[in-house]
Amino acid sequence: MKSISSLHNKNIKQLLQLQEKSRTRRKEGLFVVEGLREINLAIAAGYMFTEIYTCPEVFSAEHIPHINTGNATLINISQEVYQKIAYRNSTEGIIGIAKNKPHLLSAIELPENPLILIAEAPEKPGNIGALLRTADAANVDAFFIANPRTDLYNPNIIRSSVGCVFTNNIAMASSAEIIAFLKEKNINIYTAILQKAKNYTSQNYKEASAIVVGTEADGLTDEWRTAATQNIKIPMEGKIDSMNVSVAAGILIFEAKRQRNN
Structure with missing residues (x-):
C-alpha cells in the first residue's frame, strides 16, 4: 500500500x-x-x-x-x-x-404516487444538510433543489447532512424546469407561502404531491406562486411569522406522511 x-x-x-x-x-x-x-x-x-x-x-x-x-x-x-x-x-x-454525479432531473425515477420535497435556492450549507436529513427521515421519493446556489458537495453540506446527501434521490434544476416536470407528471404542488394560503393540515397529500419551501429571507419566487396547486401555511402563535426552513419542511412533509400512513 x-x-x-x-x-x-x-x-x-x-x-x-x-x-x-x-x-x-x-x-x-x-x-x-x-x-x-x-x-x-x-x-x-x-x-x-x-x-x-x-x-x-x-x-x-x-x-x-x-x-x-x-x-x-x-x-x-x-x-x-x-x-x-x-x-x-x-x-x-x-x-x-x-x-460526483450530475443529479439531472431527466434521470429521476418516481413511483406511481410520489411524495417530493423541493427547496428553492437554499444557500446555507447547514440548512441544506438539515433538509437532506429531513428528506431521508421521511423517506421521500425525491428531493429537488431549484435554482441551486451552493455546490452540493461542499464539505459542510456533507458533514451537516451526516451522509444523507448520498441517501436521497436528488435532482437540481431551475424552478421553471422543475415546475414543468411536475406539471407533466400531474404532481400537485403545495407551496409554503403565507399569502392566500390555507392551513397545511387542510390539504390532501395522499395523491402525487410536491411540497415546496423557500429561503427564510426571500421565501418562494412568483414562479412557484403561479404554479401552485395551493399555497399552504403553518399557523404561527408567536411574535414572528417565520421559522427555520428545515423545521418548516419537516412539519409539512411529516403531515403528508401521516396522511399517507392512515
Whole structure:
C-alpha cells in the first residue's frame, strides 16, 4: 500500500483544493468524503472512489474488509498529514475522494404516487444538510433543489447532512424546469407561502404531491406562486411569522406522511 507522510505531496495538495474550492470540485468532477459511515453510504449509493486515505494511528484496520473500495487506490497517511486534511475531529481516520454525479432531473425515477420535497435556492450549507436529513427521515421519493446556489458537495453540506446527501434521490434544476416536470407528471404542488394560503393540515397529500419551501429571507419566487396547486401555511402563535426552513419542511412533509400512513 502506498504511503504519504509529506504535506507537500501532490495528492494531498489536490485533496485540500477539493475541500476548499467549489471551482476545483466542478472542474475535476471530484469531491472529498470524510468518515467511515459517510464513505460506506456513498459506496452503497453507487459513488465511485478514486482514492481512499487511512491514518493507521487512528483508523482501525478491522474496518477495511467492510469497505467495498472498488478500483480506489488505498493510501496510508501519517498522523501529521491526517490532522492537516481532516475536516472534522471525529472521522475515524479515513478520507476518500469520489466522483460526483450530475443529479439531472431527466434521470429521476418516481413511483406511481410520489411524495417530493423541493427547496428553492437554499444557500446555507447547514440548512441544506438539515433538509437532506429531513428528506431521508421521511423517506421521500425525491428531493429537488431549484435554482441551486451552493455546490452540493461542499464539505459542510456533507458533514451537516451526516451522509444523507448520498441517501436521497436528488435532482437540481431551475424552478421553471422543475415546475414543468411536475406539471407533466400531474404532481400537485403545495407551496409554503403565507399569502392566500390555507392551513397545511387542510390539504390532501395522499395523491402525487410536491411540497415546496423557500429561503427564510426571500421565501418562494412568483414562479412557484403561479404554479401552485395551493399555497399552504403553518399557523404561527408567536411574535414572528417565520421559522427555520428545515423545521418548516419537516412539519409539512411529516403531515403528508401521516396522511399517507392512515
